[in-house]
Amino acid sequence: MRATLSHISRNSAVLALRTTLLASTPLTFRTLSPTTSRTLSTSTPRHDLPNVTARETLLPQTHYDLFPSFGPDALPPKGPFTIDLALLRKEFLQLQAKAHPDLAPQEKKRQAEALSSRINEAYKTLQNPLLRAQYLLEMRGIDVAGDETAKVEDPELLMEVLETREVIEEAATEEELQPLRELNERRVAGSVGVLEEAFKNDDMEAAKEEAVKLRYWVNIRECVDAFEPGKPVVMIH
The missing domain is CATH 1.10.287 (Helix Hairpins)
Structure with missing residues (x-):
């Protein structure tokens, strides 16, 4: 440590x-x-x-x-x-x-x-759940925060992220993004629950994978919060 x-x-x-x-x-x-x-x-x-x-x-x-x-x-x-x-x-x-x-x-x-x-x-x-997870992993010698190559090799997840980017880019108002915001907050909560179990079981591999996944959901949250019509969307994928 x-x-x-x-x-x-x-x-x-x-x-x-x-x-x-x-x-x-x-x-x-x-x-x-x-x-x-x-x-x-x-x-x-x-x-x-x-x-x-x-x-x-x-x-x-x-x-x-x-x-x-x-x-x-x-x-x-x-x-x-x-x-x-x-x-x-x-x-x-x-x-x-x-x-x-x-x-x-x-x-x-x-x-x-x-x-x-x-x-x-x-x-x-x-x-912050994401920063907390990254910190706990770093204490075990696993660098998620600084490893830009750390990604979830899940085609369905990657497709979900790309589709989410399209939804944000095509939205005309913030109100149109409210359903996406609510869905994404459920994703965040789900990842926190998985991290809870992973750390409880001292399963660092599962914790690392979920921390990377949570980084996607947090990135989507940031994109929704920073939404401006016509503004390019930069997302992790």
């Missing part, structure tokens, strides 16, 4: 926020397992948390670990693929309120900016 918080400045920023949260809010960071976290190399006692040595302190290493109610136990297959988006947003706002660079002293602004960016990246990824 690729470590996502490798720079010392980011680790320091996360540690500073962790201390603030422990002191001022009931939200707490979970202790991470050795497989998803890194221990600090020194055993010097920390002064911000009594009776805790640096060796015992584990810093967040995944997007999940940044959010107090999630952590390593939320990672599939331990946890479900779908997550509580309302809770995620609530904790995102709490974290950003405390990590805002404007609240940091001048000498720690760069750390605060790095942490704020990290929190934004984590939230953007986890709240």
Whole structure:
């Protein structure tokens, strides 16, 4: 699994926020397992948390670990693929309120900016099913997001995508695309359900195939949302 918080400045920023949260809010960071976290190399006692040595302190290493109610136990297959988006947003706002660079002293602004960016990246990824699936696959060494050649070799699916493009190109108004929009949202929901089962069963091959398929449906959604009469339609196929 690729470590996502490798720079010392980011680790320091996360540690500073962790201390603030422990002191001022009931939200707490979970202790991470050795497989998803890194221990600090020194055993010097920390002064911000009594009776805790640096060796015992584990810093967040995944997007999940940044959010107090999630952590390593939320990672599939331990946890479900779908997550509580309302809770995620609530904790995102709490974290950003405390990590805002404007609240940091001048000498720690760069750390605060790095942490704020990290929190934004984590939230953007986890709240989006496609980005979340791609992130989970990337953690297992499977690059779907960056592999433009990753396609579903399904003639029926490819025909469906091409027919959908024709429907969008021939539409005269947004209202004409409403049935397509509703159909496509059902496709998205269906893919999310398949991903739920794939990650639950730790079936990365099935998860990869469905993530690629979901990319088609998300692309169709984007094309419908950006619809303008006569505007060319660029779709994955």
